[in-house]
Amino acid sequence: MLSVEARLVKRALKGDQQAFADIVDLYQDKLYHMAYRMLYNRQEAEDVVQDTFLRVYRNLDRYDDSMKFSTWIYRIATNLCIDRLRRRRPTYSLDAESTDHEGLDGYSVMPSDDRTPESEIVLSETQRIIRQAVENLPAKYKTVMVLRYLQDMSLQEISDVMDMPVTTIKTRVHRGREFLRKRLEHKL
Template sequence: MISVEARLARLALKGDQRAFAEIVELYQDKLYHMSYRMLYNRQEAEDVVQETFLRVYKNLARYDDAMKFSTWIYRIATNLCIDRLRKRKPAYSLDAESTDHEGLDGYAMIPSDNRTPESELMLSDTQRIIHQAVETLPAKYKSVMVLRYLQEMSLQEISDVLEMPVTTIKTRVHRGREFLRKKLEHKL
């Protein structure tokens, strides 16, 4: 039994534009959130999503429906994000988007019934500090940490997306956490 996405991919490959539009509808928000969490730049995240769908469209014939469609599309988007991170200048400003409050979404906010101006300020400062620490992660750890903790993928799913052994993923998650712990223990 093939998945809905695999069926849509087959239809899109035969020229069904509505099927491809459904694929876009299913994944555009998920891919945008993942890309934004890796790049912390709205424009770059939007560009990655657009480029992902262009590549999906061009390579539909190469999609193997024995593989989960989500794994395939996330692999494309993640690789595009990693490429962008590698191309960035080392002098990239850590707080380039920190004033971008529109970039904060429901996932970035911790729910609370009794917010005060003081608690909002503390929350904002904590988010800024964590954002800066994640931004300094090397690309190989950043991609794994975003997929694991922000996209809530299993180690096996990350392994499939990044085409790496699960043991390598475990090691990178551990090292990424250690990197963040060391960065944050002096700031929080």
């Protein structure tokens, strides 16, 4: 039995525009959140999502239905994010983006019943430090960390998305955690 995505792809290849619109509906929010967590920039994340769907539309006939559609579309989006990260100058600072809080990032919702103005300041500072540490991860570690911990993908799924062996993914997750630990132990 074909998956929902596989059926939509078959219909879209036959010119069914509603089928492609359904693919967009299925993935646009997921891809946006992944891109935002990699780029920490709302406009860039929106651009990546748009570029992803343009590439999917143009290359739908190249989709290999022996792989999961989600793997294929995430690979396209992830590669677009990595390209953007590589184009950034190494001295890129989040300070310019600090007012871009329309969407929630992964660190902004931490439940607490006893919040005080002082605890809010500490929480805000902690979130800023963590966000900056993740932002400063080298792209090869940042990608796997976002996919693993913020998109909750398994190591095998990340391996499929990035077209790398699972052992490489494990190594990058380990090194990414070490990089974050070293950065954060001096700041927190």
